[in-house]
Amino acid sequence: MRENSTVTYPRVRAPPGPPAPVPAPPRYSAPPRHCEMADAGSLFCFLMASCAAFALSSLAAAVPRLRTRRTAGPGGAAGPGTGDGMNVLFIVVDDLRPVLGCYGDNLVKSPNIDQLASQSIVFSNAYAQQAVCAPSRVSFLTGRRPDTTRLYDFYSYWRVHSGNYSTMPQYFKENGYVTMSVGKVFHPGISSNYSDDYPYSWSIPPFHPSTEKYENDKTCRGKDGRLYANLVCPIDVTEMPGGTLPDIETTEEAIRLLNVMKTKKQKFFLAVGYHKPHIPLRYPQEFLKLYPLENITLAPDPWVPEKLPPVAYNPWVDIRQRDDVKALNVTFPYGPLPDDFQRLIRQSYYAAVSYLDMQVGLLLNALDYVGLSNSTIVVFTADHGWSLGEHGEWAKYSNFDVATQVPLMFYVPRMTTSSASQGERVFPYLDPFSHIVGLVPQGQRKKMVELVSLFSTLAELAGLQVPPACPETSFHVALCTEGASIVRYFKSSEQKVQKKENGCNDTNKYYSEEPVAFSQYPRPADTPQWDSDKPKLKDIRIMGYSMRTIDYRYTVWVQFNPENFSADFEDVHAGELYMMETDPNQDNNIYNNTLHGHLFKKIVDFLKH
Ligand SMILES: *[C@@H]1O[C@H](CO)[C@@H](O)[C@H](O)[C@H]1NC(C)=O
Ligand SMILES: *[C@@H]1O[C@H](CO)[C@@H](O)[C@H](O)[C@H]1NC(C)=O
Ligand SMILES: *[C@@H]1O[C@H](CO)[C@@H](O)[C@H](O)[C@H]1NC(C)=O
Ligand SMILES: *[C@@H]1O[C@H](CO)[C@@H](O)[C@H](O)[C@H]1NC(C)=O
Ligand SMILES: *[C@@H]1O[C@H](CO)[C@@H](O)[C@H](O)[C@H]1NC(C)=O
Ligand SMILES: *[C@@H]1O[C@H](CO)[C@@H](O)[C@H](O)[C@H]1NC(C)=O
């Protein structure tokens, strides 16, 4: 690694001082897009800077005007030139567990995300429905659980495989919003019909960074000076193919779209999907300086727990396949990584998070700069977490908190913050290399919440009608959701919920019960195999259904038939029970020495509901 390389992207110092200008974008290498690429002409043109002016006039006419009845809500307040609702900026990060200052991590430098949190309601117990990209994303983008999307792997498109039902961005689009996707929002490939579900979900063709294709190339310099496809991959941006990185391009494109939208009469839903800290941990090398190796610890529990059922373990095969890890000859499936290499991974994950924080900071700074911070809801989340050596595991692919827990925060002008007044800077860019302290969340909520609730939550916040709850079988229902809106948790803080009175009252269910977060993970066999992390649908034999409450995590691994998608709860292969108060890291499985019939009933009742 070269020490004194120059950086090509901006460093903007934090205020005090006059509002910082929108930082000049780094070198931009994406090929220009042509109007001809789009079939419908003028609407798409505004993607291109060169024909933006032409598009301004035609945009309003081109977007459907269909609207549903609005509920009263914070979104009812008028935004600048946006009619009666707010814009939405939906930021989704790939594989980010909450190693963030605003989640209490003392090592990480994440000033910009912390600043967003300081103006937001932050959910400290938010969970993904399945800890792997495509199933999690299709779940929260459609507002349905994996058992309804029937996507547990990467290889089917719900509209043809499960049911032709709508998505969150599609709903906003049908309600008059311009919906735009930049970076990784849907998982690419067949699970979104090779088009990120365009044109159903998006008003314009989704943007992908031109340098995305180099992600897995040999771009990491080894000790011998040669290039490898490593896991740990600090780089010099100027030496990268295209001279940039995908997330830098994504930020640039999102900022460009904000500039286009600032003068529009049209509301927008802009989804921005960042790639890091997904592997490879490839980021500008100077971020390493934030994390001296001597400050990096191992996970608190870097060993495979004695009472962990083998079916629960994910053998982190994608990690093993990177050149630097391959060279370590680690045994499959349990062989631990050498301690010093574990530290390198943890160091680079943190560095990648700070690099991500910089991108988020530049994006929010631009939102401020174009004058949209007071009329735009900002959501920040991730598709799932990532084990950093806990339980001897790496990557995602499990039901543990480290894999299922995600950051989740909502900034809603005038609702989550009082200070979003005219002209004031809400999100000035903060330099992760400066020491910034004292940014605390506007409000923290400890309720268990799920990403499947994003659809209804955002609809409510934007003042749209909340989609109805799905019936028991909903494959044929075009618009419904399996996640109740969590807006009700915004206002009240941690008051105790009263005991449920009527056990059969489904209508009241969400409101009267202590909330539970459900996740699930499929396996091909009872013991770790090469495809245990990512079994294909036809190979799934066991499904691990997991339920997390404030007090415990309870998981049952049951027989699963991929031909009729049926889970047999009479055939339990293994179980896990961890009590959070005494075992916060989930290492001491007490399933076998506890009576848990009531928990079993609870999970079965929920899943069969
Ligand atoms: C699927 O639904 C969309 C609207 O959400 C509709 O435009 C499309 O025609 C439907 N496709 C099929 C095959 O029914
Ligand atoms: C998926 O994409 C193909 C090719 O663009 C298209 O022909 C097909 O109609 C799409 N599927 C659905 C369900 O819209
Ligand atoms: C590293 O740890 C030392 C001792 O705890 C601390 O003083 C220092 O600030 C840490 N450095 C960084 C960059 O976090
Ligand atoms: C729990 O009990 C089952 C059934 O007796 C047994 O197969 C399994 O190994 C036990 N697990 C642990 C962690 O003791
Ligand atoms: C891994 O195995 C290869 C071939 O068997 C050997 O050359 C290499 O030295 C081993 N590396 C380590 C770190 O043990
Ligand atoms: C938002 O702020 C801009 C200036 O930054 C101002 O022109 C506009 O009126 C404000 N809108 C609302 C709804 O406060």
Ligand SMILES: *[C@@H]1O[C@H](CO)[C@@H](O)[C@H](O)[C@H]1NC(C)=O
């Ligand atoms: C269920 O609860 C809702 C809301 O409190 C109430 O309106 C409804 O009448 C109840 N239904 C039954 C069957 O008790």
Ligand SMILES: *[C@@H]1O[C@H](CO)[C@@H](O)[C@H](O)[C@H]1NC(C)=O
């Ligand atoms: C699914 O198929 C299996 C094997 O054919 C059968 O035993 C089971 O009853 C079926 N389940 C459902 C719900 O149809």
Ligand SMILES: [Ca+2]
């Ligand atoms: Ca992911």
